[in-house]
Amino acid sequence: MAKTAFLSLTTFLSIFCLHSQEGPGNTYRLSTNPLQYYFTGYNITLERVQQRFLFGFDLTFKPSYCNSCPVEGGGHGLFGNYWHQNYWNRNYNSITITVYPKFYYADLKKYFSPQPYYRNWWFHQKEASYDNVEGYRFDGLRNELQHVLGIRFLFGKTYTFQLSSDYKFLLDYSFGPGIQYHWMQLETFAGTVYDIYHDYLHEYQTSFALNFQIRLQLGFQF
Numbered sequence: 001m002a003k004t005a006f007l008s009l010t011t012f013l014s015i016f017c018l019h020s021q022e023g024p025g026n027t028y029r030l031s032t033n034p035l036q037y038y039f040t041g042y043n044i045t046l047e048r049v050q051q052r053f054l055f056g057f058d059l060t061f062k063p064s065y066c067n068s069c070p071v072e073g074g075g076h077g078l079f080g081n082y083w084h085q086n087y088w089n090r091n092y093n094s095i096t097i098t099v100y101p102k103f104y105y106a107d108l109k110k111y112f113s114p115q116p117y118y119r120n121w122w123f124h125q126k127e128a129s130y131d132n133v134e135g136y137r138f139d140g141l142r143n144e145l146q147h148v149l150g151i152r153f154l155f156g157k158t159y160t161f162q163l164s165s166d167y168k169f170l171l172d173y174s175f176g177p178g179i180q181y182h183w184m185q186l187e188t189f190a191g192t193v194y195d196i197y198h199d200y201l202h203e204y205q206t207s208f209a210l211n212f213q214i215r216l217q218l219g220f221q222f
Contacts, residue, residue: 026050031170031219036060039087041094045217047102054102054111059095066090068127082136083182083207086146091123102156110157113174119148140191140198145184152178152213160221172217180209 029047036043040062047056071082071089086092098117105111122145129139156174163169186203193201 027221029054029056029170029219029221031172031217033058033060033215033217035214035216036062040065040090045219049221052104052106052108054104054113056098056100056102058098058100058115058117061096062087062092062094064091064093064123071128071130082130082132083184083205083209085130086121091126091128092121092144093123094119094121096120104158109159111155111174113154113156114151115154116149116151119146119150121146121148136193137195138188138191138193140193141189142191143185143187143189145186147183148180150178150180152176152211154213154215156215163220166222168221170217170219170221173215175212175214178211178213180211182207182209 027049031045033043041060043060045056045058047054069090071085096117096119098115100113100115102111102113124143126142128142130137154174154176159171160168183206188198188201190199
């Protein structure tokens, strides 16, 4: 997966550079989303602006911070569903790739941006457990793989602050609704699912989810 992400980034940067033309209104932005650090993720965003249109590439990687940990979760009851716990599951690695346009209004600050993305969550051969008396629960040696295809429709605003003749500090915030489609493969070895013991259990599940997203980007324009 890391190789795929590297090749995707390399290909994008090559196309980005080949099609870039110097001229009025053609600038670049390099930024990060600090909200990702709350979830121990690392984000980098590269954008090219030409007048009222922007084309961007966003890459986020979240490494695993635990070899075999119980999943503590970020909620209980209605919010305790295991499929909502990915960001709080320290066993997971994840990578997210987004390629998107931004369409600026006449003031060159406000914009609309439809952003399709692909996200992959995974961990292999880890002792993990999730205790949820009201829903899906397990305890055993696990393999988990999740694919997510989604799109978010963001409305935002960009502020720039002059630092020098060539560089500006960038602050960009946006928000809007989104939809995701998940498909998941789960394997349990010598463990329990719903309190029933299995030598081996393979599960496959799919789901749709609506969400609301908030993004903040800090960086530089040059």
